[in-house]
Amino acid sequence: MAVNDNPRRTPLIAGNWKMNLDHLQAIAFVQKLAWNLKDAKHDFSAVEVAVFPPFTDLRSVQTLVSADKLPLAYGAQDLSAQDSGAYTGEISGGFLSQLECQYVLIGHSERRTLHGEDDEQVAAKVKAALKHNLVPIICVGETAADLELHGPSAVPVAQLKAALSGVSNAADIVVAYEPVWAIGSGQAATPEQAEQVAAQLRNVLKDTLGEDVAARTRILYGGSVKGVNIAGYMREPNLDGALVGGASLDIDEFSSIVRFQKHVGL
Numbered sequence: 581m582a583v584n585d586n587p588r589r590t591p592l593i594a595g596n597w598k599m600n601l602d603h604l605q606a607i608a609f610v611q612k613l614a615w616n617l618k619d620a621k622h623d624f625s626a627v628e629v630a631v632f633p634p635f636t637d638l639r640s641v642q643t644l645v646s647a648d649k650l651p652l653a654y655g656a657q658d659l660s661a662q663d664s665g666a667y668t669g670e671i672s673g674g675f676l677s678q679l680e681c682q683y684v685l686i687g688h689s690e691r692r693t694l695h696g697e698d699d700e701q702v703a704a705k706v707k708a709a710l711k712h713n714l715v716p717i718i719c720v721g722e723t724a725a726d727l728e729l730h731g732p733s734a735v736p737v738a739q740l741k742a743a744l745s746g747v748s749n750a751a752d753i754v755v756a757y758e759p760v761w762a763i764g765s766g767q768a769a770t771p772e773q774a775e776q777v778a779a780q781l782r783n784v785l786k787d788t789l790g791e792d793v794a795a796r797t798r799i800l801y802g803g804s805v806k807g808v809n810i811a812g813y814m815r816e817p818n819l820d821g822a823l824v825g826g827a828s829l830d831i832d833e834f835s836s837i838v839r840f841q842k843h844v845g846l
């Protein structure tokens with residue numbers, strides 16, 4: 581089968597840097613990434629590319645992207661559910677909008693496990709993102725124990741339903757399916773496994789937000805994605821891109837993921 585080429589969903593390759601690269605490193609990295617992709621004649625309108633640097637890098641990335649008119653999107657790795665006030669250490673969605681972020685990651689498994697974020701907080705953050713005109717990338721995924729106890733889709737489906745409570749059907753959102761056992765482990769889900777869950781997630785979108793939103797919402801796969809395995813995911817009908825962690829910190833590797841079409845002979 582050829583690459584998933586649903587005309588309503590432009591593929592998105594998103595690089596989550598996690599807590600890596602300071603603002604000076606970020607400038608050099610983004611500049612090199614853009615050059616690299618430009619040299620390779622990457623068509624940014626055919627495959628969208630986004631980076632998710634730490635908060636402290638965002639202003640530098642904004643300045644560079646805007647001054648050099650780079651065709652890269654960027655976003656934050658988290659946001660506060662609150663707009664402003666006495667919330668030490670929190671970052672408002674309003675601040676992120678001011679920095680011209682298009683996206684924000686919400687409910688990444690590292691937020692859920694290391695910072696105890698629950699479904700209710702995730703839902704509140706999704707609402708905050710939409711309120712500030714940010715596209716939330718809602719992360720869901722099961723642990724190895726969940727997989728054994730409940731099978732692959734029960735937990736991600738429940739997490740997505742919870743995250744969407746109170747979301748209107750006009751909303752622009754992205755869903756990222758990231759099995760926790762595949763993150764940073766080198767043990768990626770197979771394309772068939774990821775597709776099976778993505779199809780269930782699309783059903784949730786259909787049931788909660790309607791056919792139209794379900795048809796236009798991108799579902800990404802995340803968990804040990806590399807240049808050598810991206811093509812398999814992109815052939816699946818319900819997968820529209822990838823959320824990449826470790827490999828997004830290596831310019832050649834990330835560029836190879838972005839240019840997945842060359843792996844499928846396009």
Ligand SMILES: O=C[C@H](O)COP(=O)(O)O
Nearest residue numbers: 596763764803804825826
């Ligand atoms: O946000 C990205 C995911 O956590 C995947 O990380 P990874 O590509 O290092 O497995």
